[in-house]
Amino acid sequence: MSENQNALAVSQGFSENTQTFAMQETASTAIAAQSKAMVESRYIMAMRNPRSWDQVRADLIKECRRPSFAHNKSAYYTKPIGAGVEGLGIRFVEVALRCMKNVLIETTMIFEDNLKEVHRVSVTDLEANITYPLDVRVSKTVERSKPNSDGSYISVRKNSYGKDSYTVEGTDDDILNKRGALISKAIRTLGLRIIPGDLCDEAEDIIKHIRLDKAAQDPDAERKKIVDAFAEINVTATDLTGYLGHDLGKCSPAQLVSLRGIYGAIRDGEATWQTVMQNQAEQSKTPAADAAKPKACSQESFDKKKAGWKAAIEGGKKSVNDLIATIESKELLTEDQKMEIASWAVVETKGE
Known part of the structure; x- marks a missing residue:
């Protein structure tokens, strides 16, 4: 060429x-x-059509008063942590943001590899020009009781029942469900940051009041609905009876409302039935342990009783260690109090 x-x-x-x-x-x-x-264009439209907070409140209260909304599993949940954590769910946040208007929700994937995805979720109040972002990590793996059909798995661990739990790659449906649940939780968290607190408090009171009224009006129908709802997530009526400690027919309206809240937390991925039972076990043990634990000996109590305790040591009826052990079976002594008791034996030795 x-x-x-x-x-x-x-x-x-x-x-x-x-x-x-x-x-x-x-x-x-x-x-x-x-x-x-x-x-x-979004900011321009927000400036031309500013929200009226009185109208936002009226629209939101109207939504919350609808029984179908108030009883929605994702409108309000009870999370089993300690004595119980209650909160407004994703359905409430979605409705509240729609009533507020001029709010932008964006989700963008910023990272992906074979094991995980990272999505950036942001909620923007276009009128206040405030944006709250949150990065959400979505694992592409799930845990199964068995490895894949070909025997492959990523890792294995022992679960709380002592059985093998295998981490394997999730299917497209698994990943889609996990992605949707985690992004919804992020939107709820961020949305609650821009929804005024007084509106949240008022809506919460309305939802709880409607749920309680419904349970009080027809407890049998409400109980059946709750049993059917838990059955959808593989929690049986026997499991519920074990959790309550009595037959479901003896549930008070408040207990039915609490069960509906727990169902909402499990359904939204905030908790599992296992964590519900673990929390109940911890709560049932704590009062008994606290009741059995000796209380601290106040200085006033110590000063009133020390003459008799000192006489027991000086009379040879009790050694220092024996006396401290006897006292602490009922009252806990401070280090200074123990040192004072020990000094009584030292004084006695010097006297001899």
Whole structure:
């Protein structure tokens, strides 16, 4: 090939690469311009149609008073932590943000590999120009009681029942469900940061009042609905009886409301039935342990009783260690109090 032909080939190749790069750059510029225009248009519309907080409150209260909404599992939940943590759920946040208007919710995947995804969720109040972001990590693995059909798995561990639990790659449906649940939780968390607290408190009171009224009006029907709802998540009526400590027919309206809240927490991924039972076990042990634990000996009590205790040591009826052990079976002594008791034996020795 001649030099002119080589030069022509190089020129043509360079020209093709330049054209491809130029097309990519033009496409990127167009996408950036489109995104900018969309953001600007949203802020302009928010400025032209500002929200009325009185109208927001009226719309939100109207929604909360609908029995079908108040009884929605995701409107309000009870999370089994300590004595119980209650909170407004994702359905409430979605309705509240819709009533507020001029709120932008965005979700963007910022990282992905074979084992995980990272999504950036942000909620923006367009009127206040405030954005709250949160990065959500979605694992592409799930735990199974058995490895894959070919015997493969990523890792294995012993669960709380002492059985093997295998970590395997999740299916598309597994990942989709996990992604949706985690992103919904992030939206709820961020949404509650821009919804005024007084609106949340008022809505919470309305939802709880409606649930309690419904349970009081027809407890049998409410009990059946709750049993059916728990059955959907593989929690039997026998499990519920074990949790309550009595037959379901003896549930008070407040207990029925609490069960509905627990169901909402499990359904939304805030808890599992196992954590519910573990929390109950811990709570049942704590009062007994606290009752059995000796109380601290106050200085006033010590001063009243020390003459008799000192006489027991000086009379040879008790050694220092025996006396301290006897006292602490009923009252806990401070280090200073123990040192004072020990000094009585020292004084006695010096006297001899």
